[in-house]
Amino acid sequence: MSATRDQWRTAIAYGDKDSVVLRGYDLQELVGQVSFAEAWLLLATGELPPPGHAKLLDAMMVSVLDHGIVPSSVVTRYLASSGSPIQAAVAGGVMAFGDTYGGACEQLGEQLAAHVPEVRAGRETEPQAAEAIVKHFFATGRKVPGYGHALHPEGDPRVPHLYRIADANGVTGDFSRLAFEVQAELHRQKKRKLPMNQDGALGALGLDMGLDWRLLRALAFVPRSAGLAVHALEEMTREAGWRHVPDEEITYDGTPRRPLKRG
Numbered sequence: 641m642s643a644t645r646d647q648w649r650t651a652i653a654y655g656d657k658d659s660v661v662l663r664g665y666d667l668q669e670l671v672g673q674v675s676f677a678e679a680w681l682l683l684a685t686g687e688l689p690p691p692g693h694a695k696l697l698d699a700m701m702v703s704v705l706d707h708g709i710v711p712s713s714v715v716t717r718y719l720a721s722s723g724s725p726i727q728a729a730v731a732g733g734v735m736a737f738g739d740t741y742g743g744a745c746e747q748l749g750e751q752l753a754a755h756v757p758e759v760r761a762g763r764e765t766e767p768q769a770a771e772a773i774v775k776h777f778f779a780t781g782r783k784v785p786g787y788g789h790a791l792h793p794e795g796d797p798r799v800p801h802l803y804r805i806a807d808a809n810g811v812t813g814d815f816s817r818l819a820f821e822v823q824a825e826l827h828r829q830k831k832r833k834l835p836m837n838q839d840g841a842l843g844a845l846g847l848d849m850g851l852d853w854r855l856l857r858a859l860a861f862v863p864r865s866a867g868l869a870v871h872a873l874e875e876m877t878r879e880a881g882w883r884h885v886p887d888e889e890i891t892y893d894g895t896p897r898r899p900l901k902r903g
């Protein structure tokens with residue numbers, strides 16, 4: 641049955657005078673019995689996940705919880721120092737997650753999600769799919785999202801660690817295999833190591849856990865919101881307030897000062 645424009649419908653949850661029900665389960669039964677990671681995967685996929693998936697998701701969320709003074713926390717701290725409410729400061733920091741910073745998992749995920757069904761159906765081999773993905777980004781002059789890292793040119797150390805946990809918990813699957821094939825194709829084409837970074841691993845593993853590619857950025861901004869809330873508090877309680885950019889860090893290179901001549 642489809643809803644009309646002025647009706648609301650959801651298959652996620654509902655509440656009535658006695659209970660709240662998530663994907664068919666009474667919230668009271670879930671509370672105390674399932675972890676936050678399991679409950680979120682229940683919301684996102686419609687079913688309680690195998691135990692290994694929640695264990696990996698928990699590890700992934702810890703891995704992105706906080707990275708210190710980075711673009712998202714700088715935005716949060718500016719807002720907190722301006723007197724914005726804590727939720728506005730956190731929301732501002734979350735909005736810093738974009739195609740270049742913190743959001744690369746989505747663009748890679750979209751491509752992996754388009755090609756894995758083709759590979760499964762035998763219409764493409766993994767190397768052909770990887771070549772097509774690299775071509776897709778290079779054709780418009782873009783780098784392949786999810787690979788390379790300015791601080792870790794030899795490889796983002798968080799990636800093998802996450803994959804050790806993913807392998808041990810039976811999560812690593814077709815999406816990750818194709819993501820590593822893309823890494824090999826990049827190596828072949830660029831003749832340099834461009835290992836998968838944390839964003840790439842979040843994207844591939846998120847898909848292996850059954851998430852829709854449009855939800856992948858949540859793997860970064862949901863846990864990071866928790867970190868950003870603490871940054872907002874620290875800014876409010878420990879710093880002087882009203883941050884501004886120091887003059888020596890600002891260059892004005894526009895039109896020199898000139899007189900206003902009118903009439």
Ligand SMILES: CC(C)(COP(=O)(O)OP(=O)(O)OC[C@H]1O[C@@H](n2cnc3c(N)ncnc32)[C@H](O)[C@@H]1OP(=O)(O)O)[C@@H](O)C(=O)NCCC(=O)NCCS
Nearest residue numbers: 740742744783784785786787788789790830834837838839
């Ligand atoms: C993260 C990133 C900005 C780090 O860049 P960097 O180490 O400073 O490397 P540079 O941008 O100087 O690039 C060096 C060379 O590697 C290439 N390169 C770097 N990352 C690449 C990628 N993901 N895909 C294709 N080529 C890449 C550059 O094109 C450049 O090649 P060239 O010398 O032929 O011009 C970069 O790898 C990138 O944009 N990756 C994609 C976005 C992404 O995954 N962001 C999340 C980061 S955690």
